[in-house]
Amino acid sequence: MERAHIDSIREAVRKAERAARAALDSCDVDDVDEVIASVEQELSRPNPNKNTLSTYLNSLARSLRSLPSAQGVCDQLDSAMRDAGVPTTSAR
Numbered sequence: 812m813e814r815a816h817i818d819s820i821r822e823a824v825r826k827a828e829r830a831a832r833a834a835l836d837s838c839d840v841d842d843v844d845e846v847i848a849s850v851e852q853e854l855s856r857p858n859p860n861k862n863t864l865s866t867y868l869n870s871l872a873r874s875l876r877s878l879p880s881a882q883g884v885c886d887q888l889d890s891a892m893r894d895a896g897v898p899t900t901s902a903r
Contacts, residue, residue, distance in 0.1 A: 812858070812859050812861070812895055812896075813895075816891070816894055816895035816896075817854050817859070817895075819891040819894060819895065820850075820854065820864070820868070820888075820891045820892065820895060820897075821851075821854060822887075822891070823884070823887045823888040823890075823891040824847055824850055824851075824868075824871070824888070826884045826887060826888075827843075827847075827871055827872075827875055827881070827884050827885075827888055828843065828844075828847055830875055830878065830880060830881040830884045831843040831874065831875060831881075833880070834878045834880055834881065835874075835878075839874065842874070843871065843874055846867050846870050846871050846874070847871065849867045850864065850867045850868060850871070853867065861895070861896055861897045861898065862898065864892075864895075864897045865892070865897050865898040865899070868888060868892055868897060868899070869898075869899060869900050871888065872885050872888050872889065872899075872900075
């Protein structure tokens with residue numbers, strides 16, 4: 812995976828984290844934090860596994876899709892995933 816794709820995913824994840832902290836309760840934020848930690852761990856590998864990233868990133872997107880304030884963040888996350896060749900389930 813190219814460095815630019817990793818950076819794009821990381822930026823989208825940072826925005827998703829901010830959106831979650833602004834709109835979700837603390838229990839849900841804790842769950843989001845766990846997913847983000849797993850994403851960061853995978854992205855730090857020399858060759859991140861796209862299927863593993865797909866699992867975590869799609870979970871993150873599902874956590875935010877119902878929030879009207881996070882639609883732009885979900886779109887950015889989906890776009891970063893598609894650009895990197897990470898399978899996405901962008902159903903709304």
